[in-house]
Amino acid sequence: MNAVAYGGSGGMSTDATKPFLAARPPAVRVQSILYGNDKDSLFRAVDALVQSVGCARARGLCARVELAYGDSSATPVLDADDIASIQRQLPFRYAFFAENKGSARGHNTIAEGCEADFLLIMNPDVVVGAQTVLRLLLPFQSAGVGMTEAKQIPIEHPKSYDKLTGETGWAATACAMIPRVLFEALQGFDAASFFLYCDDVDFSWRVREAGFRVIYQPAAIAFHDKRLAADATWISSTAERYYSAEAALMMAHKWSRNDVLARVLRQFRRSGIAELERAAKAFVARKQAGTLPPPRDAHHRIGQFVQGRYASHRYQL
Amino acid sequence: MQYRREKGLSPDCLTANVVALLRRNLRAVNRDGRGVRVHLDVGCGLGDAADVLRDELGLTLVAVSDNDDQVDFLRARGVEAHCVSLEQPELTLSAISRLVGERSVASMSLLNMRGTAYPPALLSSVQRLAGAHDEAICIISAANVAHVENVIRIVLGDDVPGVGGRVPAVAVTFGSLSRQLEDAGLRIVDRNDLQQVDGGVLRRDDNPALNPGTKLYRFVEAIQSRCNPDAKALAFVVACRSGPRRDERDTDREDSAAKIRRPFLSVVTRTQGRRPDELREVLLCLGAQTCRDFEHLIVAHKVSVEERRGIEQAIDELPAWQRVETRIVDVDQGGRSRPLNVGFGEAKGAYISILDDDDIVFGHWVETFKRLAEENFGRVVRTMCVAQRNEKLAVLGKAATSAVGKFDIRFSVEWDEARQLLTNATPNHSLAFPRGCFHDLKLRFDESLNTVEDWDFMMQAANILGVSSVREITAIYRLWDNATSSHTEHDDAEWVRGTDVVRRRLAEQPFLMESGASGGASRFGFDASLLRDARLASLRDLMLLLESTSWRITSALRGPRWLRGEKRIVASDFVAASTSTIRDAIDSVRRSPSWRFTAYLRALVMKRRRLSGRG
Numbered sequence: 020m021n022a023v024a025y026g027g028s029g030g031m032s033t034d035a036t037k038p039f040l041a042a043r044p045p046a047v048r049v050q051s052i053l054y055g056n057d058k059d060s061l062f063r064a065v066d067a068l069v070q071s072v073g074c075a076r077a078r079g080l081c082a083r084v085e086l087a088y089g090d091s092s093a094t095p096v097l098d099a100d101d102i103a104s105i106q107r108q109l110p111f112r113y114a115f116f117a118e119n120k121g122s123a124r125g126h127n128t129i130a131e132g133c134e135a136d137f138l139l140i141m142n143p144d145v146v147v148g149a150q151t152v153l154r155l156l157l158p159f160q161s162a163g164v165g166m167t168e169a170k171q172i173p174i175e176h177p178k179s180y181d182k183l184t185g186e187t188g189w190a191a192t193a194c195a196m197i198p199r200v201l202f203e204a205l206q207g208f209d210a211a212s213f214f215l216y217c218d219d220v221d222f223s224w225r226v227r228e229a230g231f232r233v234i235y236q237p238a239a240i241a242f243h244d245k246r247l248a249a250d251a252t253w254i255s256s257t258a259e260r261y262y263s264a265e266a267a268l269m270m271a272h273k274w275s276r277n278d279v280l281a282r283v284l285r286q287f288r289r290s291g292i293a294e295l296e297r298a299a300k301a302f303v304a305r306k307q308a309g310t311l312p313p314p315r316d317a318h319h320r321i322g323q324f325v326q327g328r329y330a331s332h333r334y335q336l
Numbered sequence: 337m338q339y340r341r342e343k344g345l346s347p348d349c350l351t352a353n354v355v356a357l358l359r360r361n362l363r364a365v366n367r368d369g370r371g372v373r374v375h376l377d378v379g380c381g382l383g384d385a386a387d388v389l390r391d392e393l394g395l396t397l398v399a400v401s402d403n404d405d406q407v408d409f410l411r412a413r414g415v416e417a418h419c420v421s422l423e424q425p426e427l428t429l430s431a432i433s434r435l436v437g438e439r440s441v442a443s444m445s446l447l448n449m450r451g452t453a454y455p456p457a458l459l460s461s462v463q464r465l466a467g468a469h470d471e472a473i474c475i476i477s478a479a480n481v482a483h484v485e486n487v488i489r490i491v492l493g494d495d496v497p498g499v500g501g502r503v504p505a506v507a508v509t510f511g512s513l514s515r516q517l518e519d520a521g522l523r524i525v526d527r528n529d530l531q532q533v534d535g536g537v538l539r540r541d542d543n544p545a546l547n548p549g550t551k552l553y554r555f556v557e558a559i560q561s562r563c564n565p566d567a568k569a570l571a572f573v574v575a576c577r578s579g580p581r582r583d584e585r586d587t588d589r590e591d592s593a594a595k596i597r598r599p600f601l602s603v604v605t606r607t608q609g610r611r612p613d614e615l616r617e618v619l620l621c622l623g624a625q626t627c628r629d630f631e632h633l634i635v636a637h638k639v640s641v642e643e644r645r646g647i648e649q650a651i652d653e654l655p656a657w658q659r660v661e662t663r664i665v666d667v668d669q670g671g672r673s674r675p676l677n678v679g680f681g682e683a684k685g686a687y688i689s690i691l692d693d694d695d696i697v698f699g700h701w702v703e704t705f706k707r708l709a710e711e712n713f714g715r716v717v718r719t720m721c722v723a724q725r726n727e728k729l730a731v732l733g734k735a736a737t738s739a740v741g742k743f744d745i746r747f748s749v750e751w752d753e754a755r756q757l758l759t760n761a762t763p764n765h766s767l768a769f770p771r772g773c774f775h776d777l778k779l780r781f782d783e784s785l786n787t788v789e790d791w792d793f794m795m796q797a798a799n800i801l802g803v804s805s806v807r808e809i810t811a812i813y814r815l816w817d818n819a820t821s822s823h824t825e826h827d828d829a830e831w832v833r834g835t836d837v838v839r840r841r842l843a844e845q846p847f848l849m850e851s852g853a854s855g856g857a858s859r860f861g862f863d864a865s866l867l868r869d870a871r872l873a874s875l876r877d878l879m880l881l882l883e884s885t886s887w888r889i890t891s892a893l894r895g896p897r898w899l900r901g902e903k904r905i906v907a908s909d910f911v912a913a914s915t916s917t918i919r920d921a922i923d924s925v926r927r928s929p930s931w932r933f934t935a936y937l938r939a940l941v942m943k944r945r946r947l948s949g950r951g
Contacts, residue, residue, distance in 0.1 A: 059626070060626075063623070066623075066655040066656075066657065066658075067620075067623055067624070067655055070653060070654065074653055146620065146623055146624035148616055148620045149650075149653030149654065157732070158732055172617060172621065172696055173698050173699075173812055177739070182729050182738075183730075183731065183732075184731070185731040234732070235731070236736075237731055237736035237737065238731060238736035240616065242623070242624035242699070244624060246698060246700070246809070247698075247722070247743065248809075249749070249807040250745070251722050251743040251809060333740055334741050335742050336742065336743070
């Protein structure tokens with residue numbers, strides 16, 4: 020039996036031999052972190068979420084659903100009218116942080132005190148399909164499922180998964196469902212190590228480390244408004260490049276891949292790309308300060324590093 | 337007098353058409369009644385037909401005009417002709433009434449008048465006279481402003497001549513003539529237009545552009561052959577009776593209809609109801625658009641009750657705003673083109689785009705079309721589309737789709753006219769057409785085609801309106817590894833046949849190259865040769881694959897697939913195929929289990945070659 024230490028309540032256990040979704044329709048907390056978002060994109064997401072919740076309720080698969088936003092922006096994205104407008108559609112909590120907490124710490128903060136059975140972690144501009152909430156919950160009827168992820172469109176994530184069971188290496192929290200007790204048992208995202216990227220990869224690997232499966236369900240669809248450059252390549256910002264580089268080093272360290280760490284550090288230092296060089300320096304500084312997390316998975320049973328990615332991919336984006 | 341249809345513009349032709357209309361429409365009571373029956377010819381357009389009217393129809397010709405010369409001319413030929421002012425209805429009416437006296441007006445004509453339009457007052461007088469004389473039949477003619485020659489004359493700044501003469505004439509479209517007559521209370525009951533006889537004009541104009549052999553003439557004629565059913569009429573000749581004037585409320589109603597608020601875009605999705613999961617993805621893509629200024633028409637083509645219920649359910653699940661903008665249009669007949677014609681016919685949007693039920697679009701798809709249309713209103717607008725291989729599968733028993741290939745820029749990044757003339761390099765959801773393509777230009781998807789109907793339509797639209805492109809990827813065209821699509825539902829022969837039809841059609845019509853493409857002809861030649869090379873190169877690649885050791889030694893592995901009815905890939909089937917079809921076949925070979933089975937073998941051979949210095 021796989022189990023993780025947990026002192027919380029809520030009627031659910033983190034026993035991997037028992038399903039998280041039992042007879043009682045669960046309560047779901049949907050939560051997102053804002054950072055200077057366009058309001059229209061938020062309202063589009065809320066419109067779709069309300070419908071998706073309605074479909075899940077109609078099938079008797081969920082009970083109360085609430086939405087929570089943590090706002091890391093310099094000034095609040097939503098005003099009182101906006102908040103009231105969303106509250107007319109579903110229970111809604113809004114916390115303005117007055118600082119940029121990043122993704123991991125932001126989610127951990129607003130998840131504190133949450134009593135829902137499941138957390139649906141989403142990017143705030145993700146527009147879910149009508150059956151997405153339902154289809155992300157259904158796999159939890161089986162024992163051992165610890166996290167489910169929706170398929171993103173128009174740009175689907177290329178990581179590999181089992182075509183029958185959906186089992187995969189990690190789940191992107193652009194739209195992923197997690198039992199709240201498991202989230203708490205694992206102490207949420209590792210905010211001390213990850214600011215913006217790879218908090219989800221790290222969390223997924225800890226879910227698997229605790230004996231649970233991570234399921235990719237392409238029948239649950241979520242529109243994530245990503246664009247392609249004219250040459251069909253991924254468009255990334257300077258911040259994205261920096262934080263993903265920082266996270267790459269941290270992942271290699273935390274998941275005991277010193278070989279990968281050494282290689283990546285060397286590549287970053289020699290890259291001539293400012294963001295990568297800066298990430299390498301920041302990592303070394305943390306190492307010298309002794310603030311790196313303790314390494315785990317010494318026998319490399321969980322972590323997977325494939326050509327700079329955290330899983331094998333079906334194709335190259 | 338012997339009337340004969342002569343080629344071209346002849347007053348005799350007009351007279352014959354008028355007499356034929358009178359013969360068909362003169363009421364028996366008029367013909368058989370006692371007393372003198374009069375044909376009142378307003379404007380002296382029928383002056384040379386006095387004998388025929390008398391001998392064949394028993395009518396006395398009375399001509400009135402405000403032109404002294406015309407009146408004197410007819411009087412000299414023994415016709416009763418009077419000079420009457422035609423400008424003030426009351427005076428005109430009383431003057432004509434005095435002239436007619438006790439005689440009965442059986443018919444009237446208003447032919448080949450000068451001026452840019454019939455004065456409403458004159459039409460009103462004619463209507464009142466007709467009403468006062470037992471609803472006499474009125475024959476009215478006007479030159480067809482939309483006849484190819486008149487179009488060219490107007491483009492060149494010339495006047496539109498009347499029938500048989502060079503003087504400017506009342507020149508109208510049939511629609512505007514109908515409206516003018518309705519406004520005056522004249523109801524069209526019959527029509528006998530003066531048609532252009534094959535062989536073109538008789539009267540040679542000095543302007544060479546009016547020659548049917550010129551490029552301009554052919555271009556206008558080609559457009560009109562699709563867009564204007566009245567294009568061949570030299571002049572409209574109609575028979576009218578007095579009726580109620582058009583109610584002002586009708587005009588108001590039409591005005592308000594013209595002012596109807598249109599969404600920017602109508603999205604037309606044709607579905608056979610067999611891909612509910614893909615349709616849900618289409619609906620989600622639309623629900624996530626940054627611009628919501630669109631309506632969505634789901635054209636359910638030959639769907640069963642169960643399939644329609646599935647579509648309804650998918651719509652019921654949508655957010656309220658999207659549900660309101662989405663409607664099902666049922667089409668129970670026809671091939672692949674029919675649902676497009678019906679959908680375009682129902683569309684209210686200023687622009688219309690096709691989004692098939694397995695397509696994917698990015699969040700700025702509508703927004704980008706709208707921005708392009710605002711900058712280039714009236715032109716077809718085009719964005720970029722990439723291809724991506726997908727497959728259908730069932731994860732934990734739930735049917736789904738999943739991408740299995742990288743993005744592939746296989747379509748033109750911008751509208752490339754030269755390439756488009758040879759093959760379709762633009763997926764449907766890359767384009768948005770102005771609604772006028774369908775509703776004004778009367779372009780239609782050819783319902784005799786089951787393939788490439790979209791290519792045919794877009795080329796017709798592009799030829800008239802032009803295409804404005806932007807290098808912005810807004811759409812994904814999904815290539816299915818294990819599911820049907822239009823590419824698999826129709827065999828190669830059908831694709832080749834459709835392609836041939838469209839190519840022949842394009843070859844037979846003049847094509848207007850875009851401005852700025854002064855090197856169009858040379859560019860065309862260059863690209864065409866490139867394309868030919870690309871096609872041949874693809875064909876060569878396919879043949880190399882099929883003749884390779886890997887393919888040959890694994891033929892036994894493909895046996896069960898053939899037994900299941902899967903078609904063999906044979907090089908000779910692709911000799912006449914398009915580049916994209918050949919490339920699909922290459923993809924199909926490379927994705928086949930038997931090809932993948934020998935991957936290790938090939939890698940080994942390559943390694944040995946490298947080691948031996950041959951790689």
